[in-house]
Amino acid sequence: MSLKNIKIYSGTSHPxxxxxxxxxxxxxxxxxxxxxxxxxxxxAKPDESxxxxxxxxxxxxxEQVNEDYMELFIMIDALKRSFARTVHVVIPHFxxxxxxxxxxxxxxxxxxxxxxLISAAGxxxxxxxxxxxxxxxxxxxxxxxxxxTRNLFxxxxxxxxxxxxxxxxxxxxxAKEAGRLAQMLDYPLxxxxxxxxxxxxxxxxxxxxxxxxxTCILVDDMVDTAGSVSAAHQALLEQGANPDIxxxxxxxxxxxxxxxxxxxAEFKEVIVTDTVPLPKEKQFKGLTTISVxxxxxxxxxxxxxxxxxxxxx
Numbered sequence: 230m231s232l233k234n235i236k237i238y239s240g241t242s243h244p245x246x247x248x249x250x251x252x253x254x255x256x257x258x259x260x261x262x263x264x265x266x267x268x269x270x271x272x273a274k275p276d277e278s279x280x281x282x283x284x285x286x287x288x289x290x291x292e293q294v295n296e297d298y299m300e301l302f303i304m305i306d307a308l309k310r311s312f313a314r315t316v317h318v319v320i321p322h323f324x325x326x327x328x329x330x331x332x333x334x335x336x337x338x339x340x341x342x343x344x345x346l347i348s349a350a351g352x353x354x355x356x357x358x359x360x361x362x363x364x365x366x367x368x369x370x371x372x373x374x375x376x377x378t379r380n381l382f383x384x385x386x387x388x389x390x391x392x393x394x395x396x397x398x399x400x401x402x403x404a405k406e407a408g409r410l411a412q413m414l415d416y417p418l419x420x421x422x423x424x425x426x427x428x429x430x431x432x433x434x435x436x437x438x439x440x441x442x443x444t445c446i447l448v449d450d451m452v453d454t455a456g457s458v459s460a461a462h463q464a465l466l467e468q469g470a471n472p473d474i475x476x477x478x479x480x481x482x483x484x485x486x487x488x489x490x491x492x493x494a495e496f497k498e499v500i501v502t503d504t505v506p507l508p509k510e511k512q513f514k515g516l517t518t519i520s521v522x523x524x525x526x527x528x529x530x531x532x533x534x535x536x537x538x539x540x541x542x
Contacts, residue, residue: 232256235533236279240288240304242297243506246321246522247287253526261304273304280312285529290324291505292484298324298343302350309351317354317532318347321504321521322480326361344368356528358504358521359450359479374538376528378479378502379410381519385500386414386446395419395443399461407448421461441469451480455487462494473497480504483511
């Protein structure tokens with residue numbers, strides 16, 4: 230079925246994913262001119278009329294999260310001022326998601342601020358994937374869709390036919406989503422407890438659950454510097470787990486020492502999605518990437534046709 234009056238645009242953060250979504254939908258990827266003035270200011274302009282169109286703007290958050298967001302705000306403003314009927318922001322990895330609460334005095338809730346800024350720029354709807362915490366959905370002043378990737382990972386893991394598998398949450402915060410995946414696969418669940426003496430540093434303090442002799446599958450929403458998952462890998466080995474440990478994560482940010490740490494840990498396989506672009510220098514032996522483009526294309530079609538998004542997952 231052809232899609233009428235729909236346009237797919239991309240920012241500069243992940244044009245490959247946007248192009249893949251457009252191919253899945255069998256619509257052309259519309260062109261957006263994005264440039265910088267000499268002083269660093271961002272300029273954005275759609276290259277064709279969007280008047281009355283249902284626009285889906287794809288922009289994820291990379292290590293250049295502040296640039297990605299500023300570009301997004303300006304693109305939204307340009308589309309709204311060009312009389313787009315609706316602007317749906319597709320932001321696979323929502324930056325600042327870890328700043329979702331006041332954990333100690335005088336901290337900002339930056340995830341809420343980003344939601345407010347996206348709304349202020351003129352967005353009508355947001356589609357994102359696997360928030361750091363579910364409450365972020367409530368930060369937006371309009372309905373939004375927080376998609377999950379557990380179906381994608383479940384399909385990939387089922388094909389492995391593990392012997393004595395166990396899903397492992399690297400911390401209490403990841404336990405809820407890891408538990409959902411464990412339930413889907415009918416695998417047992419184990420949870421690690423940890424403390425953070427400082428940012429991007431994690432120390433595992435205990436393992437709750439049976440991991441000895443089992444094939445462990447660590448499940449998390451993101452891998453940033455890989456400090457948590459590396460510490461988890463070591464803790465599982467010390468508890469007698471099968472040395473073939475797998476890592477499953479939605480957002481492969483892989484910043485700073487992440488690649489080196491993942492290589493040193495020698496995971497049997499690291500399975501991620503392409504919500505964040507992975508250039509060649511961030512790829513390594515044992516890394517498997519699952520594309521979210523087909524899922525996002527189905528969701529976009531459902532939104533455009535006013536059908537249930539849940540059935541598209």
